[in-house]
Amino acid sequence: MPNTQRRRVRQCVQPLDSRSVLVDGKCYIDFSRNDYLSLTHDPRLRVPEAQLPTGSGSSAVVSGFRAEQAELEQALADFLGYPKVLVLSNGFMANLALQQTFVRRRQSVILDRLVHASIVDGARLAGAKIYRYAHKDIFMCERALQKANGPAWVITDGLFSMDGDIAPLQELSALCQHYSATLVVDDAHGIGVLGPQGKGSVFAAGLGFEEVPFIVGAFGKAFGGYGAFIASSVDNIEAIISSARTYIYTTALPPYCIGHALRAIKLMPTLESERAHLGHLINKTQTVLHSKSASVIQPWVLGSDDATWQAHHALKEAGIWAPVIRPPTVPENTSRIRFSLNVGHRFQDIEQLESIIESMGVTTCPQPA
Incomplete structure (x- = not known):
């Protein structure tokens, strides 16, 4: 207790x-x-209950993947300018799915001290060698990269959920390119409110897919709904679909939630x-x-x-x-x-x-x- x-x-x-x-x-x-x-209460996003089912009935790899989800994933990919997007049940599961798929045991994962708990748990469950640098401390991050055992992962929030500040993404991107590390940005709180058309902290920093090969986003914040997604390359998304236990062994996001998110992403550039x-x-x-x-x-x-x-x-x-x-x-x-x-x-x-x-x-x- x-x-x-x-x-x-x-x-x-x-x-x-x-x-x-x-x-x-x-x-x-x-x-x-x-x-x-305030999209939770926006009448433009209300989905008639009779129009979309409230449940998906099964995992997305069984029969829970529907046309609405395919449309949402394509709309998100077009909005962000990333090759492919995968919709998952929530942000916690998305962060676990990403690291379970790609991080190997004892591989170095370098985290800002204040990242979301799901990122820390993802690294622990993957069996990673974890380095945590002081909040937004680029010099400590670089020292961790110098100590890393082989290709490392650097994972940060874009907009930090408790302090409200923004990660130094340009500097982190430059470090990752110099040390051949992979940069992941969890932008659950940033997408919708930061950057051009609300595309988030990555785009507010003038970066994109080439510099940040993974973005994790969520529908439970600015979208006013429920669910999450990962944006990355086609090959990376296919790997998650085939490997991530938190994607394979869970019921797919309900079509009703998908419908709300689809309306929200179409509205996002106009806000x-x-x-x-x-x-x-x-x-x-x-x-x-x-x-x-x-x-x-x-x-x-x-x-x-x-x-x-x-x-x-x-x-x-x-x-x-x-x-x-x-x-x-x-x-x-x-x-x-x-x-x-x-x-x-x-x-x-x-x-x-x-x-x-x-x-x-x-x-x-x-x-x-």
Whole structure:
């Protein structure tokens, strides 16, 4: 049993619209969801329940692969400019599938210290020799590459989910080319909100398939749905289909989820005004929180668990719903309130947040570099 102060407790939350939730009968302004473009509630993406089945019935390699999924995979490949895309059930399974297929036992896998847990677990399950460099520390990453036993893998988040900062992808790409390493970017939080037409952090850095041969993406964030995908070469995707246990031995993503994602990807290039609105919200929230993050993820780092819980309860009393993030999700002494912005938020919401925080008189810890 974990430390009682850090036990995970579920809370029933009923979304009312893109900016508000109902909890225990009270309405709150919601900063907890990763639905950055508010597509969960967009009427243009609603799929008539009678039109697509709610279940796929079997694995994709048996009879669960349908025309809708083939269309979605092609639409994603066209959108990103990658040769081929494979849709999987969720992001955790996608990261496990990728490393299980390609990483050999004792092969070097080099990870940013703050990558998502699924990336770490993927490397562990593959039996890799793992090197973890300090967050965004290019020099430490290079030292790990110099120590690597043969061709290495460098795996990073594109947009980091707890700090809201962006990986130094140009520098990582240059290192990988110099040391003949393979660069993988998990851009679950970046696709939809970063880069031209929302193509993500890889394209925001001016990179593409030649520099980043694998992108992992997710439908549960800016797409407002459920599922995940891997973009890579035709040969790499075929290898995953034939080898990855988390793809072969699980029920395929339901057609209803596929239909939502397909509508979202077709809409994605047209959402420039929504991304511009997010940019204005980000600028305002940065000022309020003294945040270094220039993204839709805005951390308010308070340090101790107690201080963070006190801030959470004060915000809740004032009508703000925002999650407490504690170790081990984040490093010790960096507990925080994590504010996720979406296009449904208004400037008045950020101004209300500013007024509440000023009245609390809480000292913000320096955000980790």
